[in-house]
Amino acid sequence: MALKAIFLNCSLKSSEDESNTEGFMKDVQVHYNQLGVESEIIRLADYYIALGVEEDMEDGDEWPEILELVKDADILIVGTPLWLGEKSSIATQTIERLYGSSSVTNDKGQAMFYNKVGAAVITGNEDGAKHAAASLLYGLSHIGFVIPPNVDAYWVGEAGPGPSYLETGGNDFSKAAIERLAYNTFHLASMLKNTPIPAEGNTL
Amino acid sequence: MALKAIFLNCSLKSSEDESNTEGFMKDVQVHYNQLGVESEIIRLADYYIALGVEEDMEDGDEWPEILELVKDADILIVGTPLWLGEKSSIATQTIERLYGSSSVTNDKGQAMFYNKVGAAVITGNEDGAKHAAASLLYGLSHIGFVIPPNVDAYWVGEAGPGPSYLETGGNDFSKAAIERLAYNTFHLASMLKNTPIPAEGNTL
Amino acid sequence: MALKAIFLNCSLKSSEDESNTEGFMKDVQVHYNQLGVESEIIRLADYYIALGVEEDMEDGDEWPEILELVKDADILIVGTPLWLGEKSSIATQTIERLYGSSSVTNDKGQAMFYNKVGAAVITGNEDGAKHAAASLLYGLSHIGFVIPPNVDAYWVGEAGPGPSYLETGGNDFSKAAIERLAYNTFHLASMLKNTPIPAEGNTL
Amino acid sequence: MALKAIFLNCSLKSSEDESNTEGFMKDVQVHYNQLGVESEIIRLADYYIALGVEEDMEDGDEWPEILELVKDADILIVGTPLWLGEKSSIATQTIERLYGSSSVTNDKGQAMFYNKVGAAVITGNEDGAKHAAASLLYGLSHIGFVIPPNVDAYWVGEAGPGPSYLETGGNDFSKAAIERLAYNTFHLASMLKNTPIPAEGNTL
Numbered sequence: 017m018a019l020k021a022i023f024l025n026c027s028l029k030s031s032e033d034e035s036n037t038e039g040f041m042k043d044v045q046v047h048y049n050q051l052g053v054e055s056e057i058i059r060l061a062d063y064y065i066a067l068g069v070e071e072d073m074e075d076g077d078e079w080p081e082i083l084e085l086v087k088d089a090d091i092l093i094v095g096t097p098l099w100l101g102e103k104s105s106i107a108t109q110t111i112e113r114l115y116g117s118s119s120v121t122n123d124k125g126q127a128m129f130y131n132k133v134g135a136a137v138i139t140g141n142e143d144g145a146k147h148a149a150a151s152l153l154y155g156l157s158h159i160g161f162v163i164p165p166n167v168d169a170y171w172v173g174e175a176g177p178g179p180s181y182l183e184t185g186g187n188d189f190s191k192a193a194i195e196r197l198a199y200n201t202f203h204l205a206s207m208l209k210n211t212p213i214p215a216e217g218n219t220l
Numbered sequence: 221m222a223l224k225a226i227f228l229n230c231s232l233k234s235s236e237d238e239s240n241t242e243g244f245m246k247d248v249q250v251h252y253n254q255l256g257v258e259s260e261i262i263r264l265a266d267y268y269i270a271l272g273v274e275e276d277m278e279d280g281d282e283w284p285e286i287l288e289l290v291k292d293a294d295i296l297i298v299g300t301p302l303w304l305g306e307k308s309s310i311a312t313q314t315i316e317r318l319y320g321s322s323s324v325t326n327d328k329g330q331a332m333f334y335n336k337v338g339a340a341v342i343t344g345n346e347d348g349a350k351h352a353a354a355s356l357l358y359g360l361s362h363i364g365f366v367i368p369p370n371v372d373a374y375w376v377g378e379a380g381p382g383p384s385y386l387e388t389g390g391n392d393f394s395k396a397a398i399e400r401l402a403y404n405t406f407h408l409a410s411m412l413k414n415t416p417i418p419a420e421g422n423t424l
Numbered sequence: 425m426a427l428k429a430i431f432l433n434c435s436l437k438s439s440e441d442e443s444n445t446e447g448f449m450k451d452v453q454v455h456y457n458q459l460g461v462e463s464e465i466i467r468l469a470d471y472y473i474a475l476g477v478e479e480d481m482e483d484g485d486e487w488p489e490i491l492e493l494v495k496d497a498d499i500l501i502v503g504t505p506l507w508l509g510e511k512s513s514i515a516t517q518t519i520e521r522l523y524g525s526s527s528v529t530n531d532k533g534q535a536m537f538y539n540k541v542g543a544a545v546i547t548g549n550e551d552g553a554k555h556a557a558a559s560l561l562y563g564l565s566h567i568g569f570v571i572p573p574n575v576d577a578y579w580v581g582e583a584g585p586g587p588s589y590l591e592t593g594g595n596d597f598s599k600a601a602i603e604r605l606a607y608n609t610f611h612l613a614s615m616l617k618n619t620p621i622p623a624e625g626n627t628l
Numbered sequence: 629m630a631l632k633a634i635f636l637n638c639s640l641k642s643s644e645d646e647s648n649t650e651g652f653m654k655d656v657q658v659h660y661n662q663l664g665v666e667s668e669i670i671r672l673a674d675y676y677i678a679l680g681v682e683e684d685m686e687d688g689d690e691w692p693e694i695l696e697l698v699k700d701a702d703i704l705i706v707g708t709p710l711w712l713g714e715k716s717s718i719a720t721q722t723i724e725r726l727y728g729s730s731s732v733t734n735d736k737g738q739a740m741f742y743n744k745v746g747a748a749v750i751t752g753n754e755d756g757a758k759h760a761a762a763s764l765l766y767g768l769s770h771i772g773f774v775i776p777p778n779v780d781a782y783w784v785g786e787a788g789p790g791p792s793y794l795e796t797g798g799n800d801f802s803k804a805a806i807e808r809l810a811y812n813t814f815h816l817a818s819m820l821k822n823t824p825i826p827a828e829g830n831t832l
Contacts, residue, residue, distance in 0.1 A: 029798070058711075146759070147759035172754070172755055174784065175802055176783075176799055177801065187786065
């Protein structure tokens with residue numbers, strides 16, 4: 017059975033506008049297509065995601081729909097642009113909402129995100145990628161995801177205003193990072209599919 | 221003329237619900253009342269604040285109304301709860317939206333936030349206050365605010381789940397931090413009111 | 425063959441003085457002993473670790489000795505106290521020195537830290553644990569370690585001065601975190617021993 | 629009487645080797661020379677700075693010598709290179725050692741760093757400057773320094789390996805940031821020299 021990956025694009029722009037982060041995600045998808053990993057990109061700004069940390073905040077909250085996609089996936093890639101050196105507010109909210117399910121368990125009693133793999137992709141005009149990656153990967157790891165090596169793929173330009181990812185097409189460094197992220201999320205998700213983490217010492 | 225302070229409460233809860241961060245802000249207000257500083261607390265979750273980094277995102281965006289209050293104030297205090305050790309998504313958005321005005325200038329050609337004082341208050345069940353403070357104060361400083369000494373007042377409990385600020389009433393450490401924050405924002409705002417930063421070497 | 429774990433204690437104090445971080449590590453070792461994981465705690469402040477990012481800075485540099493232990497281990501746990509909400513300077517240096525080997529490869533051409541598992545433990549009087557954990561786990565992940573779920577075990581007290589870990593003995597939250605860290609580093613290290621990450625798409 | 633500025637260069641290299649951070653500091657000094665600010669650059673890697681958080685760790689500790697220069701200065705600029713997106717280990721240690729004096733008071737009973745101005749400069753091949761600036765400026769602010777607007781001057785290159793600051797000479801963005809840092813530290817230090825922060829509500 018094919019592995020499934022879900023990309024949550026935390027751009028501040030809805031899908032009427034071009035997103036550099038989405039361009040980066042598509043470059044990861046090229047590898048997933050070759051590896052037979054099914055994947056889908058969700059533009060979170062297209063949805064009404066309510067403030068709060070309940071699984072369903074109701075009153076039109078569309079997060080539960082997103083959460084179903086995450087539950088169904090083997091790999092979650094959170095992608096964000098950078099503003100003042102920080103991940104976007106929607107990226108922060110994504111972690112808040114995922115955290116809202118952190119006490120839900122799978123059928124073995126582990127947190128429901130166990131045996132899934134997490135990763136982060138970041139684009140920005142300049143500076144901030146590693147800090148955003150550290151925060152996102154930590155958040156995912158803290159709620160149950162496995163973090164493979166080298167799953168912090170990013171492109172940022174030189175200090176100051178300048179061209180964006182789609183204008184530059186990235187560079188050799190970002191291309192290598194994209195490849196490693198795609199392969200290592202695939203490798204670890206395959207391993208966890210074949211050999212889930214034993215439910216010993218880690219149930220809630 | 222009295223100094224004005226605006227508190228932006230970045231709780232995820234609207235004002236129907238009690239906010240620990242708001243309780244903390246009220247403890248700062250006690251000092252402001254004694255010092256003759258006029259202050260107001262805004263619960264951002266009560267407003268529709270659009271995603272984006274324009275001054276006015278239109279289509280019902282209520283940020284411009286908040287921005288007017290910030291423009292009119294001498295002191296801005298951003299307050300946030302903690303989720304997974306990070307400031308809230310609304311706090312992240314607050315910095316994004318303020319950043320959207322970072323190229324607007326005052327009548328001397330400096331960034332419009334020059335000669336204002338910035339501060340941060342944080343409440344959480346546990347861990348994360350200093351990291352949130354560092355991020356908020358850096359963001360404010362980067363767009364023009366002056367950061368006085370000791371304006372990172374917080375209360376967090378011991379590691380793990382536990383009582384909140386309003387349940388504990390804080391402790392001697394948080395009370396001293398609240399006092400220092402109130403006095404130092406007052407002192408520096410008074411100085412900047414009397415002696416604004418010369419517009420030499422810092423215009424946009 | 426038994427799994428091996430190495431603890432690098434980044435306390436600012438040499439082993440003449442009691443270390444809360446070491447006390448925490450010993451509480452992890454209790455589980456390792458039951459699981460049959462061989463482990464050793466190294467107090468880095470006892471060694472002369474030179475500044476720089478070469479594998480061997482020479483002139484008496486004792487890092488190469490530490491590096492051998494890391495190479496030989498299946499699990500690396502970096503432990504740090506907190507100062508002003510940040511990991512210690514030796515913890516920062518530990519990541520710098522590990523990074524100095526990040527272009528060295530194993531016999532399959534992957535970074536030499538591939539197929540090893542990384543984790544972090546943190547003790548402090550108050551606040552800062554998650555930020556330190558995020559930084560340490562990100563650094564380890566970026567150079568090749570796999571980060572299992574829930575391997576950020578910590579104890580911190582309430583905001584302000586107060587008792588240390590050894591004085592309190594931690595709490596239920598820290599005890600559960602210790603257990604999960606021990607079991608999940610064991611589970612993932614076992615999996616990687618049996619099934620190393622394929623060297624496809626991730627060689628240097 | 630002329631204002632005094634001290635630069636603490638937290639490069640991992642001693643002064644036998646060229647430091648990009650030092651090159652950046654010299655570009656700040658050009659402005660200080662025009663403004664009549666006396667300044668000195670200290671390469672910390674040339675000194676033996678002991679681990680710990682006492683004012684004097686003894687046994688040859690050379691920090692007390694550095695501390696005297698800080699006490700005597702009106703402006704402190706901490707400068708750091710970047711490793712894995714973080715400030716250097718010496719920069720971390722600099723904050724630890726300054727923190728070791730945080731309970732020492734001036735003759736009015738305020739923390740001894742009150743009425744001094746703090747700033748940060750950062751150079752790196754790529755990514756990490758804002759995160760390092762946020763951490764350094766927060767640390768300084770928490771122990772008593774005033775943080776003027778726009779005192780986080782940095783240069784970093786595009787994502788991945790690439791030329792260093794001295795090889796590129798920076799860019800228009802970094803030049804403007806250097807100018808603003810120089811003028812704003814000068815402006816605020818002048819204000820604080822003329823009008824120190826009243827010792828009301830902020831003594832220890």
